[in-house]
Amino acid sequence: MNTIDHPLATAYLDAVARETAELPAERRAELLADLREHIEVSGAEGEQQLREVLADLGEPRTVAASALAEEPVAPAATTAEPPRTGRAWPAVLPLTAAGPLFLFNMPLGGAVLLIGLWLLWNSPLWDQPSKTIGTATAAAPPVAVLFGSFLLAAPRIGPTELLLLLAFTLAVPAIGAVTLLRAARR
Structure with missing residues (x-):
């Protein structure tokens, strides 16, 4: 029986x-070919000599660990991930709507703002x-509306100021x- 065909050699190579399944196919095939060649040229006759040759090569896990350590770290396979903005809208929409809503209905605008802030801060999309x-940007309009409502009691607040406040509550969000x-x- 040829040394490389011996069940011990076959089991070792298997x-x-x-253990080297993570290696690139070309590098893995090269490693296995080198090990086969080493076993064949060893001239081992009999099971005991073959065991010694395999022991000299090292445990399969050790050989694999060495080969994997020598392999440069390949960048992770990147999959074309679609833009994450589709998942961003549930948080962005209430944050944008809270300011104008606050102008017309403060409790509703406040509730929408809190929902938007909760979604924003619990989302992994943003740093x-x-x-x-x-x-x-979401809190500035309600603050401006509250500040403006206190000033509305003053006689100098007119339609121009209200339009500016509306523009602010739309633009900033x-x-x-x-x-x-x-x-x-x-």
Whole structure:
């Protein structure tokens, strides 16, 4: 019987093959070919000599670990992930709507704002700075509306000021929404 066809050699090579499944196919085939060649040229006659040759090569796990350690770390296979903005809308929409709603119905606007903030801060889509920007741009209009409502008692607040307040409650959350959507794409 040829040394390489011996059940011990076959079992050894199979074990190395299993342990090196993470290696690129070309590198794995090269390693197994080198081991086969070493076993064949060893000239081992009999089971005892073959056991010694295999022991000199090392345990299959050790051989595999060495081969894997020598292999450069391959970048993880990237799958084309669709933009994450589709999942961003459930948080962005209430944050954007809260300001204008606050103008017409403060309790409803406040509830929508709290829901949007909860969704924003519990979402993995954004980092801390993006969440802070989203919070600031969503909270600024209600603060401006509250401040403006205190000033409405003053006689100098007119339609122009109210239009400016409306523009502010629309523009600032829109800027925040664009910022959050861009951050979610990264």
